[in-house]
Amino acid sequence: MGKVKIKKSSTVIDMTAMSDVTVLLLTFFMLTSTFLQKEPVQVITPPATSENKVPDEKLVQVLVAPDGKVYMNLTGAKDSTQLSTETFRTEVLQFAYDKYCETHPGMPKLTASQAKEFSKIGTFGVPMKDLTKWLDMTLEKRDEFLKEKGGIPIELSVKDGTTRNEFQTWLLAVKHVMGGHGEDLGRHLIGGQGVAIKAGQDAPFSHVQMVMDNLQTEKLNKFVLMTSLKAEEEK
Amino acid sequence: MAKKDKSRQKKFDTRIDFTPMVDMNMLLITFFMLCTTMLKSQTLDLALPTNDKVDKEEETKIQESNAITFILDATVDKTGQKASNSKLYYYTGQGNEEGAALTDITFGNGKDQIRGFLQERNKDLLKEVNKLKERWKKGEIADTTYNNEVKKAQARQAQDLTAKRPIVIIKPTANACYADVVRMLDEMQISKVSTFMLQPLNKQDSTLYEQKVGHALGAK
Numbered sequence: 437m438g439k440v441k442i443k444k445s446s447t448v449i450d451m452t453a454m455s456d457v458t459v460l461l462l463t464f465f466m467l468t469s470t471f472l473q474k475e476p477v478q479v480i481t482p483p484a485t486s487e488n489k490v491p492d493e494k495l496v497q498v499l500v501a502p503d504g505k506v507y508m509n510l511t512g513a514k515d516s517t518q519l520s521t522e523t524f525r526t527e528v529l530q531f532a533y534d535k536y537c538e539t540h541p542g543m544p545k546l547t548a549s550q551a552k553e554f555s556k557i558g559t560f561g562v563p564m565k566d567l568t569k570w571l572d573m574t575l576e577k578r579d580e581f582l583k584e585k586g587g588i589p590i591e592l593s594v595k596d597g598t599t600r601n602e603f604q605t606w607l608l609a610v611k612h613v614m615g616g617h618g619e620d621l622g623r624h625l626i627g628g629q630g631v632a633i634k635a636g637q638d639a640p641f642s643h644v645q646m647v648m649d650n651l652q653t654e655k656l657n658k659f660v661l662m663t664s665l666k667a668e669e670e671k
Numbered sequence: 672m673a674k675k676d677k678s679r680q681k682k683f684d685t686r687i688d689f690t691p692m693v694d695m696n697m698l699l700i701t702f703f704m705l706c707t708t709m710l711k712s713q714t715l716d717l718a719l720p721t722n723d724k725v726d727k728e729e730e731t732k733i734q735e736s737n738a739i740t741f742i743l744d745a746t747v748d749k750t751g752q753k754a755s756n757s758k759l760y761y762y763t764g765q766g767n768e769e770g771a772a773l774t775d776i777t778f779g780n781g782k783d784q785i786r787g788f789l790q791e792r793n794k795d796l797l798k799e800v801n802k803l804k805e806r807w808k809k810g811e812i813a814d815t816t817y818n819n820e821v822k823k824a825q826a827r828q829a830q831d832l833t834a835k836r837p838i839v840i841i842k843p844t845a846n847a848c849y850a851d852v853v854r855m856l857d858e859m860q861i862s863k864v865s866t867f868m869l870q871p872l873n874k875q876d877s878t879l880y881e882q883k884v885g886h887a888l889g890a891k
Contacts, residue, residue, distance in 0.1 A: 451689030458696035465700060469707035481712060482850035484857040490712045502752040628716060637850035638753045641743070641843040644852070645871075652719050660714035663853055 473509070475559050476582045477501040479636035483666035490662055491629050494519070494621060496610050497662075499559060500635035504643040505587030507561030508606060519617045522555040527616075529554045532609035536564045536602065544568050561588045564602050590646055592653065603647075607654040628658025635661075715856055719869065739763050739792070740840045742773065742876060743847040743855060744884075754848035759785070760883060766875050773883040778854060785855075789862040792837040799824050800863055825865035839867040842876060844888060 470492075479502065497509040510528060512521035529551055537543045543565070550571040554560070561582065562570045570581055590603040600608065614630070615622035624630050631651065635644050651659060745757040760773035780786045790797055800821055807817040828834050839859060843852050852869075859867045872880070877888045 448688075450686075451693050455689040455692045455696065458693055458700060462696055462700050462703065465703040465707065469703060469709050470711070471707050482853040484713065484715050484853050485861060486713050486715045486857065488714045488716065490714045492711075504751075628718065632714060634712075635849050637848070637853075638755070639849040640745075640747045640751065640754045640845065641847040641849050641852050642845035644849050645843070645845070648719060652721070655721065657721055658716070658718045660716050661853060661856075662712045663715050663857075664710070665713050666857075 473558055474579075475499060475509075476507060476561070476579065476586060477505075479634060479639075481634060481662045481664045482637035484663035485666050486663060487665070488660070490632055490660065494614070494624050494630055495632055496607075496625075496630060497632045497634055498647055499561075500633065500639060500643050500647060501587070502636050502639055504639075504646070505561070506590050506603060506647060507559050507582070507586065508588065509559045510610070513621070519614070519621060524613060525555040525557075526551050527613045528606070528609045531612050532605050533564070533567065535600075535605050535608065540564070561586050563587075563589055564605075590650055592646070592649055601650070603650050604654055607651065607656065611654065611656070625656070626658065628660065631656055631659035633659060633661050715853060715860075717856065717869070737763075737792075737836065738765065738838045738840060740766060740842060740876070741776075741855060742872065742880060743841065743843040743851050744880075745844075745846050745848040745851065747846045754846060757848045757851045759851070760880075761788075762879060766879060771879065773879050778851075778858075785858055786862065789837060789839070789858060789864060792835070793862055793864060795835055796824060796828050796863055796865065821863065825863060829865045836866070837864055839864050841867060841869050842872045843869075844872060844880075 477499070479499070493511055493514045495509075495511045497511070499507040499509065501507065510521070510525050512519045512524035530546070533543075533546050546568060550568055553571045557578075559582075562585065566581070566585065570578060573581060588603045588606065589601055591601060611622075611625060614625045633644065633647055635647075651657070740762050742760045742762075743757065744760070745754040747754045759776050759778065761776050762771055762773055764771065776788060777784050782791075803812070803817055803820050803824075806812050807814070812820070828836050841852070841855050843855075856867075856869075858864075872888065881887050
């Protein structure tokens with residue numbers, strides 16, 4: 437009787453191919469995706485068929501939270517010799533803060549470290565009186581504050597632009613800084629590709645209207661609304 | 672002796688176990704999938720008139736009888752954060768004529784819905800655009816040429832005072848849903864309406880609204 441030979445097969449699988457695939461996938465993800473922006477609130481933008489992409493540089497993004505609070509996010513030019521994001525943010529902060537201090541004496545001085553801190557922050561939006569305090573906070577505290585007591589004051593007092601609210605002061609600062617860094621940038625802003633409004637689809641229109649009114653008062657009549665792509669209808 | 676030693680030299684396995692490498696890669700992939708986004712947001716361009724004194728030209732434009740005014744409305748819930756139950760009305764002309772009243776209309780592609788309604792009124796331009804589209808489909812003209820030609824055709828139509836074209840005025844109430852406003856603006860793009868504007872409601876609109884809905888604007 438012949439012995440039944442049990443074939444002993446190796447349980448080791450060659451992982452090289454698997455590794456190849458994962459590295460490829462990893463490369464793909466790293467190259468095609470962009471990091472999610474940290475925002476105090478998540479909003480779902482309304483669907484539209486428009487295919488225009490949101491500009492990824494030289495942009496002021498205005499985020500309208502569902503409760504009507506307004507936040508801003510500044511992005512400089514990709515070509516950092518023109519206007520880097522850091523310079524953009526620092527200069528805007530400096531200008532806006534100085535402007536605010538003109539009408540509100542007794543405000544604490546803005547320190548260099550606070551300005552530096554500000555240049556690293558993506559989405560901001562606290563009342564000016566809390567700004568220096570906010571910049572001194574730790575990261576977690578800052579996020580919490582932004583969510584609970586944040587929001588740039590936006591109520592319009594006069595429509596002719598003689599007295600500015602804080603949101604308008606920021607806009608003025610943006611206009612000043614962009615205009616000061618070359619005519620191209622100024623034109624870019626006025627031309628409508630420099631301001632984007634991001635609001636949730638369920639938001640009542642009055643919130644967005646408020647932002648639009650403010651932009652209009654600052655003579656930024658052209659801007660873009662951020663939307664998400666809806667299934668393509670025939671062109 | 673020496674010969675025997677040589678033959679016994681240990682042979683190293685040159686294979687490396689890749690399992691830890693795969694583990695690590697998988698972790699990295701998971702990280703990238705969770706922390707990044709592939710989608711870039713789209714945008715819709717919008718231009719508002721200046722706040723400066725409205726010039727005469729603008730006013731005469733609105734006087735035209737082929738103006739269509741859409742009023743967007745919705746109900747906002749108690750928290751004041753969510754608008755739902757949206758409504759859409761329209762009236763043609765200036766709204767101060769005898770018997771002017773709001774008519775219901777809905778979003779959609781149908782003949783009686785907003786798409787059909789606008790496209791019926793913008794037939795002439797759409798015919799032109801369709802011709803261009805045919806050529807674009809055949810590959811005769813490039814994407815950019817197509818877009819430019821459409822823009823030119825729109826500009827031509829806007830200049831031509833005798834052209835039959837809709838002039839759309841979009842008036843969202845404070846309660847209107849933002850998504851509806853965007854959708855309305857999107858419809859303008861789709862139907863290639865050359866002149867449209869976003870305006871707040873005036874007194875006359877409020878009166879018409881009250882007649883239609885039965886309560887004043889903003890009241891429950």
